[in-house]
Amino acid sequence: MRYLVLNRTPLTGRPFPDWLGADHEVVLLTDAAAVSAEPDVRSAQLGGYAHVEVIDDFHFNPLVESRALALHRKGGFDRVIALSEFDILRAARLRELFGVPGQDVASATAFRDKLVMKRILAKAGIPLAPFAPVANLQDLLGFIEQQGFPVVVKPRRGGGSMDVHVLHDPQDVESLLAAHRDLGTDDGAQLLAEKYIEHELVHVDGIVTAGETRLMWPSTQGDSTCLDIKQGQALHSCLLDADDPLLDPVRELTGRALAALPVPDTFMFHAEVFLDADRRLVFNEVASRMGGGMIEHVLQLGFGITLPEVYVRSLGGNAPAAVPAVPERIAGLSLFPPRAGTLVAIPDTCPVPGIDTYTRHAAPGTVLEPARLSVEKIGSVLATGRTRGEVEMALAEALAWFERSTVIRPGTDGTGAGSAS
Known part of the structure; x- marks a missing residue:
């Protein structure tokens, strides 16, 4: 072929x-x-x-x-x-x-266009945050009047948390208008508004081959969110333990969502589920591709497989590696984002126990800008352990070590006043 x-x-x-x-x-x-x-x-x-x-x-x-x-x-x-x-x-x-x-255009559109996706999921009874398309200011103001602040506005076909805005007040609305002049055009903007939900984000990664679910395993981002990294705060994620009480409910909800969508026979997926303040699960969205931000490496450490390899081998009619039913070990990641200024010092190696891999993604002297995507980083770590608790402790210690060891100073010459990290 x-x-x-x-x-x-x-x-x-x-x-x-x-x-x-x-x-x-x-x-x-x-x-x-x-x-x-x-x-x-x-x-x-x-x-x-x-x-x-x-x-x-x-x-x-x-x-x-x-x-x-x-x-x-x-x-x-x-x-x-x-x-x-x-x-x-x-x-x-x-x-x-x-x-x-x-995967045909109808299926791809259902995964790429968040409005199309959420309409399909809502019709199937999947729990979602209130949402509406936003083409112009009238649409936006109508949604805010109905739902109140805060409101999330995002591109219908975005990715990596790029151009995602959380609106808390009329001033934030004005900032959005300045960023999206297409809101004032006859054709309108391709945006989606959602009611903001305080949450813990659980993402679910997996693969279906020839209609059979080979892997569906959740991870939690704990107290970090994809938007935090754009504010200069670290993002972390860790596989759930096999006995975590969230495991089965999250997988059941993800399975229902996938069953409602026009899926191809073989595909990878990356889903997001909110655990709200009342411990209720609310489905956010799902993509028909590998999760980003080093999730692939976490699955390699946890399950001993490379998910894109399993996917491509399956498409080629080749027998992919067996996928364990549960992780062989728990794995997690932490991404350390850039902040505006000049990178003066950044460590070469990480001494924290439990850290499997530390990677430096920028060199001293680099002029940094705030992250625009949820996967942008100047440093990262991958951790492994017997339990989620062990891994999250190692990630927390690695973050504290990185912040002590890294110096970013304001300005573009590295000589301005500023403090470490």
């Missing part, structure tokens, strides 16, 4: 030809930013493909689809593979143009 792979993430660790197997021909269209500038690394990343095209401005470039169609006319593709949130719809459109199986 002949596979087309659309890629925008670093290719190291994504050996698509190896995962699909030698019996298949693999063509790669990749973002130039995903390919190393080092000749030896670049050669290894691009080896094994029948054809490769490296494309600039991959996200906004319609030539990605144009080139894919031209290549299909020459040789014909049997399948299209895309792992990124922002290529889900693009890949679905190509499948329909090619006439090949896989």
Whole structure:
């Protein structure tokens, strides 16, 4: 079979030809930013493909689809593979143009467009926060009048908490209007408003192959949220223990939500569930792709599998690795975000017991800006232990160590007044 792979993430660790197997021909269209500038690394990343095209401005470039169609006319593709949130719809459109199986546009839209998704879930009786589309100021003011502050406003087809606003008062409304001039156009904005819920965020990650759920396991972000990292606060997450009382209710709700949506036969998923102040579960949303922010690495440590590999091998008709019913060990992560200023000092190694991996993502002298995405970081750790309690203790100690050891000073030259961390 002949596979087309659309890629925008670093290719190291994504050996698509190896995962699909030698019996298949693999063509790669990749973002130039995903390919190393080092000749030896670049050669290894691009080896094994029948054809490769490296494309600039991959996200906004319609030539990605144009080139894919031209290549299909020459040789014909049997399948299209895309792992990124922002290529889900693009890949679905190509499948329909090619006439090949896989996630179609209706399914991709239900996962990518939060308004479409929530309307489907609401009709199925899935508990949700009140929501409404927002195309203009009248829509927004009407929703606020009905629900009161605070209100969350987000892009209907966003990702990574980008451009998510929590409105607490009329001044925040004015700030939103300044950021979204499309609210004043005839075509209107593609936004969604939701009633804000105080919550603990539980995310659920897993995979379905040939209609069978192979993995569905929740993690909790505890007292951190995806929006906190944009305010300069660390984000952490940890797998639930096998005997956690939340485990079965969260999985049951996630299963009901997936059953209501037009799912493909084989797909990865990343769902979010709110545990509100009254300990009730409220479904937020679900994506048909791997969770971001190092969740993949947490699942590797906990279950001993690489979820994208299981997914791609399954699409190639190859037997993927067995997935344990429960984690072999509990694993978690913590992301340390940037704050405005110049990075003066950042440690190279982490001495905290229980930390499996520490990674420095920025070098001294780097001029930093506040995070725009929930996955932006200057440092990160992965921790393992026998229980969630052990892992969360290691993550807390690592955060305290990182804040003591890292110096960010205001300004762009590193000489301004400021304190460590």
